[in-house]
Amino acid sequence: MSAAKPALRLSALAPYLQATPLGLVLAVFLVIPILTIVIVSFWDYDSVMIYPDFIFLNYEELLGSHVTWKTYLNTLKYAAFVWAFTLGIGFTVAYFVAFHVRSSTAQMALFLVCTIPFLTSNIIRMISWIPFLGRNGIMNQTLMGLGLTDEPLEFLLFSDFSVILTFVYLYAQFMIVPIFNSMMRIDRNLIEAARDNGASGFQTLVNVIIPLTKSGILIGSIFVVTLVMGDFITVRLMSGGQSASVGLMIANQISLLQYPAAAANAVVLLIIVLMMVAAMLRVVDIRKEL
Amino acid sequence: MGSERKGLGYWLLAGFFCLFVLFLYGPTITIMILSFQGENGGLTFPMNGFSLHWFGRLFEQQAVGDFGGSISRSLILGLVVTVVTVTVSLAAGLAFRRRFFGATPLFYMAIASLIVPSILVSLGIGLMFNVLGIEPTWITSALGAHLTWTLPFGLLIMFAVFNRFNRAYEEAARDQGASPWQTLRHVVVPILLPSLIGVGLFGFTLSYDEFARSLMTTGSYNTLPLEIYGMTTSVTTPVLYALGTVTTLLSIVVITATLLTLTWVQRRRAGKGSDAGKAA
Known part of the structure; x- marks a missing residue:
């Protein structure tokens, strides 16, 4: 309807020309790799070379x-915890801004406040937990100052606790x-x-808002789960070499040149990540929701 | 939801939100303060005086490796990624407005690019270059690796933008005799400008901070995140925090400049009385 008749042939070709750059980049740097x-x-x-073989x-x-198996289980454990926490926090924060903040300018401002840290360096954001969680860190000083513990808590840094905390910190935006x-x-x-039909705030939340937010929850969950499943740097930095994850295992094999x-x-x-995504897509039919 | 909204629920949620913001910004602000630690100060409080000592150390070659070189490589790479991401996503966004053969596989490929763990992209590109006998460098293989992350985001943003794009503007331009190129140049791009700037900001910051996809694709000369990562294992002084402060400030400058540009674009439109911006 919209294509002018004389330019018909060129305009039929146009989408191909326009999509080619994207297709080429993804073919060369995603599919072939x-x-x-x-x-x-x-x-x-062997220790120096890789050889074509089957x-x-x-x-x-x-x-x-x-x-x-232990490493895969540990990674799944991280994914489960981080997913639960980011979902709880993400939903609550989004719910507050979307439904309890009235002016759209304030909504936009609060949304920006929540998303700007996402645009700064992840590694720096990880490092910034060190003065908090260390043996003589702010958390321990505060706890001891309040008289809640007598000696510094050792589990704060370089533990599953610090790994999960950092994951939640990094990926809540997703x-x-x-x-x-x-x-x-x-x-x-x-x-x-x-x-008007007499639903309480809670009933509205459960029966109206949550069902209508499913697609957002699903997209967020896919992001968080795949990011955690493939991560290696957070686990390496924040567990201090105490814990393992699949990504870290791969990174170690790479550094030993065991390609x-x-x-x-x-x-x-x-395969595991794709299976998890497929399972999530079965729960919520994303195409129906969009 | 009427006026009784500001009840207990509201304040609980508001409190939760404030705690979250504190959680989000507290650590970053802490290391910013600690980067001004005195010369004899350590990695945590108390502050042992106040100095710019650690910022000075940052620019000494031997202290932190090649900080100047890695930051300029990261900035150049970020700019190239920005330009490519904006152009390629805009083109693909235009393509997807119509049906074309292969549209669905291409879409799934873009989604796959977001789902595939970064380390696979890194390893795959590294191996591919290895097998082909090509030396990976930050401006070739790392550029490609970063694009596999920025392009799908760009494409999704373009989808959202074109969903709300009023085609009447294009048709009006065509009716008045504009060629497709003129329509794009003088009608579509100006209307989409704020979104394109947003895509650019996304591309730049994602590339500037990318670690995992750079790991096996950067070759002999490190980008900034790789350099920072190297430091975390070897440097145990507040110089690390100074580095954090400098890179975070750089990100903030880029973000603020982008937001100011956006405001300026919007205001200029408002001033001209054009309603073009309302379509995008």
């Missing part, structure tokens, strides 16, 4: 070791933004209607 990982995971290696040894060694976005699209008349082993591990991680 992942295919490379799959291929290399069947290769052989062996299953990398997978056998990986899946045969109980360290692998929950807030999509949930806030879906909440802002809820027709306010629906909430009015629920109230085929790292590749096999990466393939397994990818």
Whole structure:
């Protein structure tokens, strides 16, 4: 309807020309690299070189070791905790800004306040927990000052506690933004209607707002879970080498130049992450929600 | 929700929100204060005097490796990523407004790019260059690695933008005899300008801070996050905090400049009495 007739042939071609750059970048820097990982995971290696081959040894060694299973379980544990905390915090924060802040300027300002830290360096944000959590850190000084403990708590830094805390700190925005976005699209008349029909605030929340926020919750959950599953730097920095995660295991294999082993591990991680995403998409049909 | 809203629930939620903001900003502000630690001060409070000592140390080569070099590489890479992200996402956004063969696979590829863990992208590109016998460098392989992260975000933002884009403006331009290129240049781009600036900001900051995707793709010359990471394992003085303060301030300058530009664009439009901005 909109295409002018003389330019029809060119305009039929236009979407292809416009989409080609994106397609090329993703093909060269995403698809081919992942295919490379799959291929290399069947290769052989020694301490200096990797050799083209077709062996299953990398997978056998990986899946045969109980360290692998423990590491995967530990990573899943992180993902579960971080998901629960970021969802609770993200939903509450988004709910407050979307439904309890009246002026749209204030909403925008508070939304920016929540998202700006996301635009600064993650590593620096991780480091900034060190003066808080260390043995002589602010947290321990405060707790001891209040007389709550006699000696510094050792578990604050370099523990599962500090890893999960930092994850939540880094990734809460990934929950807030999509949930806030879906909440802002809820027709306010629906909430009015629920109230007029005698629903309490809590009933409105459970029966109206949460169902209508599902797509945002889902998008946030996919982000948080995949980010935690693949992370290695947070776990390395914040656990002080005490804990393991799959990403860290892969990073260690890379630093030992065991590329085929790292590749096999990466393939397994990818399969697990894709299965988790597929499972989440089954719970909420995203295309129906959008 | 009427006037009884500011009850107990409101104040509990407001309190929760304030605590969250404190949680979000407290640590960053703390290391900013601690970076002014006196010469004999340590990694935590109390402040042992007040000095710029650690900022001075930052620019000594041997103290923290190649800070100047890595920061300029990160800035250049960030700018290149910004330009490519804005152009490629805009083009793809335009493409997706119509049906074309391969649209669905391309869309899923972009989504996959967000879901695939960063370390896989890093390892994959590193291996690909290794197998092909090409040396990875920050401006080739790392650029590609960063784009796999920034482009899908850019594309999703463009989807949201075009969903609310009023095509009447384009049709009006065409009716008045504008070529497709003129329509894009004089109608579509000016209307979308604020969103394009937003996409650019996203691209820049994501690239400027990217660590995992840079790990195996940067080659011999580090970008800033890799340099910082190297320091966290070797440096145990407040020089680390000084570095944190400088990079965070740089990010804040970029963000503020972007927001000011956006406000300026909006105000200029309001001044001209144009309603163009309301479409975007």
